[in-house]
Amino acid sequence: MKIKGNGLNRRNFIKTAGITGGVLALAGSAGAGLASGKNKDSFTGWGRTAYGKDQFFNRKPFITDNPTYEKVGESRRITYIEDLFKRNGELSRLLFARGNEAPSWTFDDGAEKLPEPLRTYYLEHPESLGEFRKAIQKSQEQEENWQKYKNKYLLADAWSSAHASAIQGQGAFPPQPKGLPEESDFRGVKKEALKLKSPGHGSSLIKQITYSFGASLIGIARVKEDWVYQGYLRGVGKGEYEVPGHWKYAVVIAVPHEWDSMYANPTYGTSYDAYSKLRFIAGKLEVFLREIGYAARSHVPPTSYEIAMPPLAIDAGLGEQGRHGVLITPELGANTRLAAVTTNMPLEPDKPIDIGIREFCSKCKICAEECPSGAISFTDEPENVIRGYKRWNIDADKCFTIWNSVATSHARGCRVCLAVCPYSRKNNWIHNIVREVDPRDPTGVFSSAMLAMQKKFFNYPGGQAYLPPPDGENSTYGEAPSWLMTEEWFNY
Amino acid sequence: MYPNALILGPLFWIIMGVIYTVTVTGFYYWTKDKGIRLNWWKWLLSVLWFTGTNVVIAGAFTLFGENETRAGLYFIGLFGVLFLILGVGLWRILSPR
Ligand code: SF4
Ligand code: SF4
Numbered sequence: 349m350k351i352k353g354n355g356l357n358r359r360n361f362i363k364t365a366g367i368t369g370g371v372l373a374l375a376g377s378a379g380a381g382l383a384s385g386k387n388k389d390s391f392t393g394w395g396r397t398a399y400g401k402d403q404f405f406n407r408k409p410f411i412t413d414n415p416t417y418e419k420v421g422e423s424r425r426i427t428y429i430e431d432l433f434k435r436n437g438e439l440s441r442l443l444f445a446r447g448n449e450a451p452s453w454t455f456d457d458g459a460e461k462l463p464e465p466l467r468t469y470y471l472e473h474p475e476s477l478g479e480f481r482k483a484i485q486k487s488q489e490q491e492e493n494w495q496k497y498k499n500k501y502l503l504a505d506a507w508s509s510a511h512a513s514a515i516q517g518q519g520a521f522p523p524q525p526k527g528l529p530e531e532s533d534f535r536g537v538k539k540e541a542l543k544l545k546s547p548g549h550g551s552s553l554i555k556q557i558t559y560s561f562g563a564s565l566i567g568i569a570r571v572k573e574d575w576v577y578q579g580y581l582r583g584v585g586k587g588e589y590e591v592p593g594h595w596k597y598a599v600v601i602a603v604p605h606e607w608d609s610m611y612a613n614p615t616y617g618t619s620y621d622a623y624s625k626l627r628f629i630a631g632k633l634e635v636f637l638r639e640i641g642y643a644a645r646s647h648v649p650p651t652s653y654e655i656a657m658p659p660l661a662i663d664a665g666l667g668e669q670g671r672h673g674v675l676i677t678p679e680l681g682a683n684t685r686l687a688a689v690t691t692n693m694p695l696e697p698d699k700p701i702d703i704g705i706r707e708f709c710s711k712c713k714i715c716a717e718e719c720p721s722g723a724i725s726f727t728d729e730p731e732n733v734i735r736g737y738k739r740w741n742i743d744a745d746k747c748f749t750i751w752n753s754v755a756t757s758h759a760r761g762c763r764v765c766l767a768v769c770p771y772s773r774k775n776n777w778i779h780n781i782v783r784e785v786d787p788r789d790p791t792g793v794f795s796s797a798m799l800a801m802q803k804k805f806f807n808y809p810g811g812q813a814y815l816p817p818p819d820g821e822n823s824t825y826g827e828a829p830s831w832l833m834t835e836e837w838f839n840y
Numbered sequence: 841m842y843p844n845a846l847i848l849g850p851l852f853w854i855i856m857g858v859i860y861t862v863t864v865t866g867f868y869y870w871t872k873d874k875g876i877r878l879n880w881w882k883w884l885l886s887v888l889w890f891t892g893t894n895v896v897i898a899g900a901f902t903l904f905g906e907n908e909t910r911a912g913l914y915f916i917g918l919f920g921v922l923f924l925i926l927g928v929g930l931w932r933i934l935s936p937r
Pocket of ligand 2: 769770771
């Protein structure tokens with residue numbers, strides 16, 4: 349049949365439409381791809397995926413009875429002085445006396461003159477003391493440099509301060525514990541707890557409640573003594589403490605940083621967006637647990653912890669520890685920040701998973717190459733035994749020096765290692781293919797191919813570039829989002 | 841954005857469905873007129889090639905959308921060329937001798 353008025357018959361029309369359709373289909377795929385890449389719902393933890401939908405990875409096939417940390421000797425609890433913030437805090441109090449008082453210690457006095465336990469620690473780790481001295485010098489330079497950068501990073505700094513404001517000072521939520529855990533964790537607990545149908549019901553309920561408070565990922569673990577700090581207890585102070593008997597389980601909570609700002613570390617990102625979220629989620633869960641009759645204590649960032657989070661989160665089945673020391677989860681990669689609530693509510697713990705992160709880390713090393721401080725190990729296999737566990741060691745002192753060196757208003761972190769980690773990817777179809785295929789490939793060929801592409805396709809400026817001039821050029825791993833770029837909104 | 845929007849999203853995919861149908865129908869008549877006989881595996885290869893090409897385009901543009909322009913360009917450079925070569929191979933298989 350001919351279509352009237354022109355020479356086009358039906359067959360030719362269909363053929364022409366077919367070719368046009370083919371081109372349109374490709375254009376449609378391009379459009380769908382572009383929209384998928386831009387889609388804010390792929391920003392796990394920040395899009396439309398609440399109520400547990402952020403925890404989209406099916407962990408069941410990867411459950412293991414052997415957690416992915418490797419115990420190789422006699423283990424012991426971590427002492428509080430081994431925590432960078434605790435020891436730097438103590439040292440700062442000696443160095444920077446209040447008011448007109450003279451400092452009770454200066455670097456020239458040497459480690460010998462320090463009070464215990466600082467003395468023993470720094471005699472054993474003299475390089476750590478030297479690094480802290482360097483960090484203080486760098487922080488003075490940072491303060492002076494800020495005059496140069498304060499306009500460029502105005503919005504990023506204001507955004508960070510806004511997030512930090514909710515969790516600082518006297519009014520910070522949740523309030524710090526007061527008194528022994530046996531009193532403080534039970535304060536406000538309703539006397540007449542109803543009988544729970546089963547621990548499984550307990551876990552399921554607590555997860556749904558915690559998701560509703562805004563958690564992206566939740567796992568439950570039995571509290572293991574090895575992960576509990578020794579020598580200091582919030583609400584009580586210094587001393588030797590047993591792990592309180594009512595810290596039976598820990599509900600471990602994870603949320604990510606806002607993705608685009610996280611990729612634009614070290615200068616545009618902040619730790620406080622995730623920290624403030626975590627504090628509100630954990631603090632609310634603490635209140636909720638007490639209201640239904642159980643003791644609860646939240647362990648929240650930046651420093652209000654009695655438990656080391658990464659191994660606890662491994663036990664809770666959330667993920668594995670990466671070369672950079674940070675927990676890597678299937679959904680969030682290294683863009684995973686953690687808090688926990690310990691409780692005596694009967695719960696059913698989750699099991700650890702093994703998705704092959706350690707094997708990937710052995711060949712990847714991107715974080716070590718990109719770290720501005722050289723704090724991350726380059727060895728193929730973990731070579732340090734730390735408190736009885738074999739793992740890659742992070743030089744926290746060196747890392748802290750970099751916090752004091754990058755072009756921010758004060759030492760508020762670096763986070764380059766989170767940004768560059770290939771696991772830190774959004775929730776869209778292309779990254780989900782890798783997420784699902786990689787841990788199921790026993791040969792490792794897929795991960796090697798992905799790693800080769802990762803190193804070739806993505807732009808890695810190299811560790812030094814993240815520093816301000818003259819050492820570097822204030823590079824960021826990803827481009828900053830326009831809403832954090834002062835020049836997009838202000839003339840200066 | 842449209843593929844994810846509540847109303848425009850489903851509409852977009854319905855239109856994409858129509859476009860794919862028209863493309864396959866057009867391809868069918870085109871091969872007939874060219875005297876190309878398509879058995880089942882030639883059909884399968886053709887469909888796989890076209891789907892793959894769509895995925896490569898979508899993949900590159902997803903990376904562009906994520907602000908990973910360099911990765912998107914490398915992606916399309918590598919897989920686009922690969923599919924171009926596969927396309928030529930497919931054409932040689934399909935074309936009548
Ligand atoms: S935060 Fe920065 S300096 Fe510290 S380990 Fe990570 S990349 Fe290195
Ligand atoms: S960047 Fe690579 S080596 Fe470092 S933690 Fe991530 S996967 Fe492991």
